[in-house]
Structure formats: structure tokens, C-alpha cells
Amino acid sequence: MRVIIDGFAAMGFPNCGGAIDGTHIPILGPYHQGSQYINRKGYFSMVLQALVDHKGHFTNINVGWPGKVHDTRVFRNSGLFRWLQEGIYFPDQKITVGDVEMPIVILGDPAYPLMPWLMKPYTGALDSKKELF
Numbered sequence: 001m002r003v004i005i006d007g008f009a010a011m012g013f014p015n016c017g018g019a020i021d022g023t024h025i026p027i028l029g030p031y032h033q034g035s036q037y038i039n040r041k042g043y044f045s046m047v048l049q050a051l052v053d054h055k056g057h058f059t060n061i062n063v064g065w066p067g068k069v070h071d072t073r074v075f076r077n078s079g080l081f082r083w084l085q086e087g088i089y090f091p092d093q094k095i096t097v098g099d100v101e102m103p104i105v106i107l108g109d110p111a112y113p114l115m116p117w118l119m120k121p122y123t124g125a126l127d128s129k130k131e132l133f
Contacts, residue, residue, distance in 0.1 A: 004018065004059075005017060005104065008054045010054075013107060014097065015095045015102055016054075018051040018052060019051070019107040020107070020108045020112065021108065022048065022111075023050070024043075024067055025045055025047075026045050027044050027045055036069075037067045038067060045067030047074050048063040049061065049071065049078060060080050062078045070111070075108075084117050087103075091104070103116060104117070106118050106119070107120070
């Protein structure tokens with residue numbers, strides 16, 4: 001874990017244990033409930049959610065959800081979400097940033113929920129500091 005945290009720190013993200021996102025794996029349309037597998041881009045797929053380290057290596061995956069399912073739903077129903085929520089996926093290692101104690105976090109895109117252990121980008125009108133972040 002120390003190597004991963006140090007790797008993300010070198011990229012400007014302190015106390016980070018991974019980055020998460022979902023992707024669509026193209027499949028042949030199933031005969032049963034086929035419409036559930038058509039994703040927003042119009043092709044049949046299954047969702048693969050992956051947590052990766054600072055080098056892009058998988059450290060946790062969840063696969064098998066129909067392509068129509070949003071990344072947030074896949075995440076909230078994953079073992080990874082439960083483990084992070086219970087505080088058992090990462091060691092209890094906090095750093096202080098400003099006057100805030102920060103646990104090990106993961107990074108996600110705007111589709112993911114903001115959580116004490118999940119950072120995501122700012123949205124809306126951004127000042128230069130938020131844009132840089």
C-alpha cells in the first residue's frame with residue numbers, strides 16, 4: 001500500500017489508494033432481457049468497474065452488470081463500496097491537510113458520490129484553484 005500511496009503522491013494526489021471508473025465490455029445481445037444490456041451509446045455491453053493503482057494495474061474489479069446500469073449503481077452495490085464504507089479496505093492511515101484529517105482515499109469522476117474516502121472533481125463554474133485541482 002505504501003508504494004501505491006507514494007506513487008499517487010508523486011503525481012500530486014496525497015494519501016491516495018487508487019482511482020476508480022467503469023467501462024463497457026461489448027457483448028453479443030442476450031436473448032433474455034436484452035434491452036437491459038444496451039448501454040447509453042447504443043450497443044450491448046456489460047459494465048466492468050475497476051480500481052487501479054498509480055500504474056494503472058487492477059487492484060479490485062467488479063464485472064457483470066448489464067450495460068444499461070449506471071456506474072454509481074454498480075459502485076454502491078459492490079463489495080469495494082461496503083469495505084470502504086466500513087473502513088476495512090485500507091489501513092487506518094490519516095494525514096493532515098490544512099486543518100483536516102484525511103484518510104486514504106480513492107479518486108473517481110463526477111459520476112461517483114463524494115464520500116470521506118472518495119474524492120471527485122469540482123463541477124460547475126470553477127475558479128483557477130479548483131480548475132487546477
